[in-house]
Amino acid sequence: MAPQYIANHNLPLLLERLRRYAELHGPVRGEDGVVRFAAIAPGTLPDLSALRTLLPPKKYLLHPQETILNYTAAAGYQLQAEDVRSLILFGLHPCDLAGINYLDRVFLGDAPDPLYAARRATLTLIGISCTPDEFCSCHILPSPLNALSDLFLCSVDEGLIVTSGSPRGDELLDGVKDLLEEWEGAVPEDSRRFFGHAEAEQVRPEPDATLPEWQEFASHCLGCGACSLCCPTCYCFDVLEFCGLDSCSAERVRQWDNCLFKSHAEVAGGTNFRKERAERFLYRYRHKYRGFGPLQGVPSCVGCGRCRVVCPAGLDLRPLAERLEGRPL
Amino acid sequence: MKKLRVAIAGLTACSGCQLSLLNCEDELPRMLELFEFHYFPMASSPALMEGEYDAVLVEGCLSMPHEKELLQELRRRSRYLVALGTCAVCGGVAALRNGEEREQLRQSVYGENQVASETYEPLPLHRVVQVDAAVTGCPPEKEELLRLLAGLARGVLPVAIDYPVCTECRMRENLCLLTERSALCLGPLTLGGCSARCPSLGVPCEGCRGPVPEANLAEALEIYAEKGFDKATVRDRLRRFCPEWKL
Numbered sequence: 001m002a003p004q005y006i007a008n009h010n011l012p013l014l015l016e017r018l019r020r021y022a023e024l025h026g027p028v029r030g031e032d033g034v035v036r037f038a039a040i041a042p043g044t045l046p047d048l049s050a051l052r053t054l055l056p057p058k059k060y061l062l063h064p065q066e067t068i069l070n071y072t073a074a075a076g077y078q079l080q081a082e083d084v085r086s087l088i089l090f091g092l093h094p095c096d097l098a099g100i101n102y103l104d105r106v107f108l109g110d111a112p113d114p115l116y117a118a119r120r121a122t123l124t125l126i127g128i129s130c131t132p133d134e135f136c137s138c139h140i141l142p143s144p145l146n147a148l149s150d151l152f153l154c155s156v157d158e159g160l161i162v163t164s165g166s167p168r169g170d171e172l173l174d175g176v177k178d179l180l181e182e183w184e185g186a187v188p189e190d191s192r193r194f195f196g197h198a199e200a201e202q203v204r205p206e207p208d209a210t211l212p213e214w215q216e217f218a219s220h221c222l223g224c225g226a227c228s229l230c231c232p233t234c235y236c237f238d239v240l241e242f243c244g245l246d247s248c249s250a251e252r253v254r255q256w257d258n259c260l261f262k263s264h265a266e267v268a269g270g271t272n273f274r275k276e277r278a279e280r281f282l283y284r285y286r287h288k289y290r291g292f293g294p295l296q297g298v299p300s301c302v303g304c305g306r307c308r309v310v311c312p313a314g315l316d317l318r319p320l321a322e323r324l325e326g327r328p329l
Numbered sequence: 330m331k332k333l334r335v336a337i338a339g340l341t342a343c344s345g346c347q348l349s350l351l352n353c354e355d356e357l358p359r360m361l362e363l364f365e366f367h368y369f370p371m372a373s374s375p376a377l378m379e380g381e382y383d384a385v386l387v388e389g390c391l392s393m394p395h396e397k398e399l400l401q402e403l404r405r406r407s408r409y410l411v412a413l414g415t416c417a418v419c420g421g422v423a424a425l426r427n428g429e430e431r432e433q434l435r436q437s438v439y440g441e442n443q444v445a446s447e448t449y450e451p452l453p454l455h456r457v458v459q460v461d462a463a464v465t466g467c468p469p470e471k472e473e474l475l476r477l478l479a480g481l482a483r484g485v486l487p488v489a490i491d492y493p494v495c496t497e498c499r500m501r502e503n504l505c506l507l508t509e510r511s512a513l514c515l516g517p518l519t520l521g522g523c524s525a526r527c528p529s530l531g532v533p534c535e536g537c538r539g540p541v542p543e544a545n546l547a548e549a550l551e552i553y554a555e556k557g558f559d560k561a562t563v564r565d566r567l568r569r570f571c572p573e574w575k576l
Binding site: 030032033034036055059064219220222223224226229230240242243244245246247256258261262263277310312313 | 330479480483493495503504516531547
């Protein structure tokens with residue numbers, strides 16, 4: 001069967017149709033020029049030309065700061081109640097899909113996180129093809145993570161070739177079938193080809209802690225946290241508990257953390273497992289390019305390039321990773 | 330639950346930090362259930378120090394001899410002493426001209442008149458007494474103040490923040506004024522906790538919360554230089570709220 005595509009002039013209709021299924025979010029360029037995942041206002045189009053949003057879609061699954069538990073003397077700890085609405089995320093690039101795949105492995109693995117699971121269940125993912133720029137590294141350091149989506153759109157000059165990747169995708173396709181036409185032209189190379197390289201899932205030796213690069217990175221790092229806040233797979237969080245202004249209530253808050261912060265490896269008594277910023281870079285490198293814990297051997301870098309784009313000091317782990325990992329595609 | 334005995338005092342400052350506390354109008358009734366604000370000259374009279382306190386909150390820096398005595402007296406009487414606001418934490422705007430000739434400064438403001446002849450270079454509290462906790466900001470954030478009080482009521486001090494303004498600015502997905510607009514934004518060097526209040530409104534961070542731990546001044550100066558700001562400009566901006574910056 002010939003692939004199906006939706007002509008460019010039908011894109012507004014497709015979006016309106018999708019809106020019937022759920023609230024529709026996608027990359028939207030703000031007045032300040034920043035592209036963010038946000039609600040696509042009726043009658044407007046998402047910015048499909050932008051290569052990356054400032055924050056990745058993880059913000060929908062793990063909020064930057066959120067209450068996770070509430071305590072009262074009468075009821076004890078209670079899960080934070082949340083009104084979760086169905087959401088379609090439109091226009092996710094393969095790297096962001098792979099990022100969600102990684103978060104799924106972490107938060108839906110052996111001990112599923114209830115808030116994450118509830119939010120994840122309401123998401124419909126619609127991916128779209130893209131072409132890497134000079135900041136991307138998906139095409140240089142391929143990932144074992146899968147770029148899974150419910151629908152995937154592949155850009156061609158005349159429109160978007162549409163394929164389904166799940167029963168939810170089939171349902172959506174069925175709902176828009178009158179907008180689809182048969183695609184007779186050539187099908188471009190799949191943008192997702194850099195993902196799902198299972199052979200990369202091998203445990204590699206620890207990176208050399210004595211490399212001068214760790215100190216070099218540390219000397220330039222401002223410790224602002226931008227690299228991990230904007231990373232699609234950085235999920236480290238801090239948990240804080242705040243008492244209420246009474247004698248009987250409290251809330252437990254989870255907020256994004258960063259392995260380059262002083263407190264990240266600090267424990268009671270002020271002892272710090274990674275006192276020096278250079279040690280923190282080695283730690284960050286291990287997580288991004290080697291993986292650890294239950295996901296040892298699974299690099300978590302999906303090559304989106306955000307860390308390089310947002311670092312005020314222009315730090316870039318990629319040249320070092322290319323040297324140390326050296327895995328040609 | 331026994332009410333905590335609290336003292337709130339102001340030294341050299343604008344009283345804005347104490348006012349931030351009084352501005353928590355919705356929460357004041359609940360505060361009064363938890364605390365006895367025994368000594369709080371700005372809010373109630375007569376204000377006479379008496380007995381011991383569970384906590385004292387002190388706004389402002391030290392610039393006059395009697396302030397030092399008052400601070401030491403409060404310290405002696407209290408279990409916890411909390412520096413309230415940037416002036417108390419790092420000197421603040423009153424210390425803006427520290428390092429310049431004192432008598433000349435006095436004369437340029439008061440002329441030949443002997444007013445303020447007893448003042449000395451403003452100092453943050455930690456230079457004179459042990460400070461157990463700090464809530465910085467000019468003025469402090471309401472949320473931080475309430476969390477401080479709620480914590481004190483349970484006998485705990487607030488967790489110190491260790492990340493800069495940039496962190497919350499990124500969490501809010503703001504345009505980066507430093508990298509994208511080449512503005513002299515002090516976010517990378519300034520302690521967070523304000524939810525990036527100013528950059529979220531398109532105004533570069535002025536550094537009002539003082540230095541973040543492990544601030545990388547050398548790198549920041551290089552970045553500012555690339556954007557066309559020389560060291561003197563950056564120094565003046567940084568020292569507006571925190572004269573203790575070494576550069």
